[in-house]
Amino acid sequence: MALSAGHACLYGVVHSVIVALGCSAGLGFVHTGHERSFVYDIADLYKAEISIPIAFEIAAEQPQDIGSTTRRRVRDAISGGHILEQAVKDIRWLLLGETDSVDELETDVIHLWDDKKGIVEHGVSYGKELEKSDGEMKDGYGKILEDDE
Secondary structure (H helix, E strand, O other), rough: OOOHHHHHHHHHHHHHHHHOOOOOOOOOOOOOOOHHHHHHHHHHHHHHHOOOHHHHHHHHHOOOOOOHHHHHHHHHHHHOOOOHHHHHHHHHHHHOOOOEEEEEEOOOOOOOEEEEOOEEOOOOOOOOOOOOOOOEEOOOOOEOOOOOO
């Protein structure tokens, strides 16, 4: 379960990079005959570094919800390891053979923006906040993602 969840998370991120670069997800070099062959090819570059070790760590911990725990940990590793930027560089090198400019490639990171607060935290519902009579937030409003620690 942990391997499946970790790989699925990685596939989603890699797929988004491929589409953002205007490439075909079905291009495939190693994997062929599937609409996401190129996604599997590129994701294989990062599995040994990201999803496989995390999946085995999670399996050893045996948490209540293996899938969501694995997805969160893979998400954090992808963010911390700058896998989006690395995937862009790797795909450009693979398809265009650009070796000199790959290291100089600037990536445009997009942040959530509020016209009054500036850059705001992700993973928060910024919709209308309804309070109960005792001042607590009603379910479905406020912070969506909680830190595990």
